[in-house]
Amino acid sequence: MELRDLRTFVTVASLLNFNRAGRALNAAQSTISVRIRALEDELGVRLFDRLGRRVLLTDAGERLLAYGRRLVDLEEEARAEVACDASARTVLSVRLPETLCAQRLAGVLARFRGVRPGVRLRLLPCATGGLADDLRRGLADLAFVLANEVISRDMRSEFLGTEELALTVAPGHVLAARGEIGPRDIAEQPLLLSTSDCSYRRILEGIVAQAGRTPEPAIECGSVAAVKAYAAAGLGVTILPVAAIGAELAAGALVVLPWAEGPLEAAALMLWHKNKWLSPALADFMDICRADLMA
Numbered sequence: 457m458e459l460r461d462l463r464t465f466v467t468v469a470s471l472l473n474f475n476r477a478g479r480a481l482n483a484a485q486s487t488i489s490v491r492i493r494a495l496e497d498e499l500g501v502r503l504f505d506r507l508g509r510r511v512l513l514t515d516a517g518e519r520l521l522a523y524g525r526r527l528v529d530l531e532e533e534a535r536a537e538v539a540c541d542a543s544a545r546t547v548l549s550v551r552l553p554e555t556l557c558a559q560r561l562a563g564v565l566a567r568f569r570g571v572r573p574g575v576r577l578r579l580l581p582c583a584t585g586g587l588a589d590d591l592r593r594g595l596a597d598l599a600f601v602l603a604n605e606v607i608s609r610d611m612r613s614e615f616l617g618t619e620e621l622a623l624t625v626a627p628g629h630v631l632a633a634r635g636e637i638g639p640r641d642i643a644e645q646p647l648l649l650s651t652s653d654c655s656y657r658r659i660l661e662g663i664v665a666q667a668g669r670t671p672e673p674a675i676e677c678g679s680v681a682a683v684k685a686y687a688a689a690g691l692g693v694t695i696l697p698v699a700a701i702g703a704e705l706a707a708g709a710l711v712v713l714p715w716a717e718g719p720l721e722a723a724a725l726m727l728w729h730k731n732k733w734l735s736p737a738l739a740d741f742m743d744i745c746r747a748d749l750m751a
Contacts, residue, residue: 457498459531464491465503465517466524470593472511522731525594529733546737549578551587552600554650554680555619555700556724556749564748568741575737581678591729597738600749602697602722603655614726617750620698621656621720623713626690636716643667646674646692650683656722660695684710695720724750 468477503517588608661671704710
């Protein structure tokens with residue numbers, strides 16, 4: 457197998473789109489199709505099913521993808537080891553919650569730039585849906601979540617610390633003056649949830665489930681800033697990291713509800729696929745996150 461054709465296959469398999477793969481590889485779609493066809497002819501199997509505009513991996517394609525990634529990663533490893541300017545061509549894609557990105561990452565980025573000044577970082581939002589698949593398909597090199605469980609068995613995870621969480625409302629909210637708040641109190645209120653801060657929202661959903669209710673957010677959006685604004689406007693109850701609401705608490709725009717069942721917190725986990733090759737740049741970034749992200 458030609459390594460060029462294998463790299464093309466891995467790119468198409470990751471993006472599931474021939475046009476986008478062509479742009480990623482700076483090649484015409486016709487060239488991408490020819491390379492995939494050559495690989496299919498050589499192996500004597502169909503690697504993709506083309507259903508209208510949709511592209512799906514066949515069973516044979518799924519099996520080849522695992523090997524293809526290893527070979528492509530091995531090529532990248534060799535380049536990184538022998539090329540003096542390898543960092544200048546390196547791009548790391550990292551998915552992480554908005555709160556970690558805004559509140560905790562600046563020091564990590566400053567230190568990493570000092571170690572690897574030529575590496576580009578793509579920081580992507582961390583909506584829960586599709587996270588494991590993006591790591592599996594190589595669309596993200598690394599991810600961080602605020603959660604209390606690992607999202608998939610084929611992921612490696614590392615505990616970095618805990619993030620304190622708070623149930624919060626506007627000062628004039630009906631729950632703000634109560635002495636203790638339990639699951640039934642929360643279940644009776646509209647929920648405000650962010651899709652951009654990953655799995656800790658499941659804690660609030662679990663609280664509602666404890667009260668025998670099905671958790672259904674009244675408002676769900678992709679911005680923590682918007683969720684804070686809606687909570688401050690008295691539109692409902694939300695759960696957020698304490699680090700994300702410090703300014704609002706100090707200004708009196710939000711108050712923390714006295715949760716009856718003890719402190720609320722989520723683990724900060726670093727995730728990557730178990731078969732992911734850790735390039736020197738990625739390994740350095742992970743080491744800095746271990747030391748500094750939750751410090």
